[in-house]
Amino acid sequence: MNAPTTRKGPQALDIKSATIYTVRLVLHSANTSELLEALQQRMEGAGAFFQGEPVVIDCSAIMDPIEWEPLLQALRHYQLHPIGVTGSTEQEQAAAQHGLTAVELSLAKAAIEIPEPEQTPPSPVTPAPLILHQNLRSGQRFVAPEGDLIVIGMVGHGAEIIATGNISVYGPLRGKAIAGANGNTNAWISTTEFEPELIAIAGVYSVIEDLHTNPHHKKPVLIQLEGDSLKFEPLG
Incomplete structure (x- = not known):
C-alpha cells in the first residue's frame, strides 16, 4: 500500500478565485x-x-x-x-x-x-424563453428565473432544471425538472424522452420511483397541473 503524498509549506494548499452566487x-x-x-x-x-x-x-x-x-x-x-x-x-x-x-x-x-405592495399573478408565457444547448450532468443545476426554459440536450441523473415558466426538454429528461417555480399553475413540462427522478409544477411534486412500470417511460410526454395533481399526456 502506497503512503499518502505529503505536500509541505505553501504547496499544502492552493488559492484560487471563485464566484459565489x-x-x-x-x-x-x-x-x-x-x-x-x-x-x-x-x-x-x-x-x-x-x-x-x-x-x-x-x-x-x-x-x-x-x-x-x-x-x-x-x-x-x-x-x-x-x-x-x-x-x-x-x-x-x-x-x-x-x-x-x-x-x-x-x-x-x-x-x-x-414586502411588495401589490401582487400580480405570474405570466404563463414569456416572450423570450431561455434556450440551453448542452447536456446537464449529475450535480449541475440550471435556472431560468424569469420565464420559460428550453433544453436542447440531455438532463442527466442528478441534474436539475428550474424555471418560473414552462420547461421543454428536447432529449432525455433523467434528472429533476421544476416548472412554475414562482407559483405559476399554468406552467407545463414537456420532454421527448421521459425518464425523470422528480418533476414539479407550482410546488406540486411527483417522485418517479419505478420508471420501468411507468406507461410514459422513454416516450414523449406533456405534464400539466390539474387541480392539485399532475396530469400526464403522451405527445406525438
Whole structure:
C-alpha cells in the first residue's frame, strides 16, 4: 500500500478565485411582523425554487433598527441560508453580531423583494424563453428565473432544471425538472424522452420511483397541473 503524498509549506494548499452566487433578500421595512408575513407569502408562492440557497440580506434602504434574530430564524425555517448582509455601516455592524458578513451586491443572482405592495399573478408565457444547448450532468443545476426554459440536450441523473415558466426538454429528461417555480399553475413540462427522478409544477411534486412500470417511460410526454395533481399526456 502506497503512503499518502505529503505536500509541505505553501504547496499544502492552493488559492484560487471563485464566484459565489446567492439570492438577494431586499428589505423595504424594518417591521418584523410585516417582514415575516411577506416572507411567508413569497415562500408559499415560490415552492421549492429558493430552497437550499445562500442568502444575502439587502437592507440598504432601511434606516431603522432591524430585529435580526426572528428574521434569520424565519429564513432558516424556509430552508434558506443567510450568509451575509449589505447596508449601512450601522446595519452591517448589528448584523455581524448574528453571524452575517458584509458582502458586495454583485454576489447576488436573484432578488426576493419584501414586502411588495401589490401582487400580480405570474405570466404563463414569456416572450423570450431561455434556450440551453448542452447536456446537464449529475450535480449541475440550471435556472431560468424569469420565464420559460428550453433544453436542447440531455438532463442527466442528478441534474436539475428550474424555471418560473414552462420547461421543454428536447432529449432525455433523467434528472429533476421544476416548472412554475414562482407559483405559476399554468406552467407545463414537456420532454421527448421521459425518464425523470422528480418533476414539479407550482410546488406540486411527483417522485418517479419505478420508471420501468411507468406507461410514459422513454416516450414523449406533456405534464400539466390539474387541480392539485399532475396530469400526464403522451405527445406525438
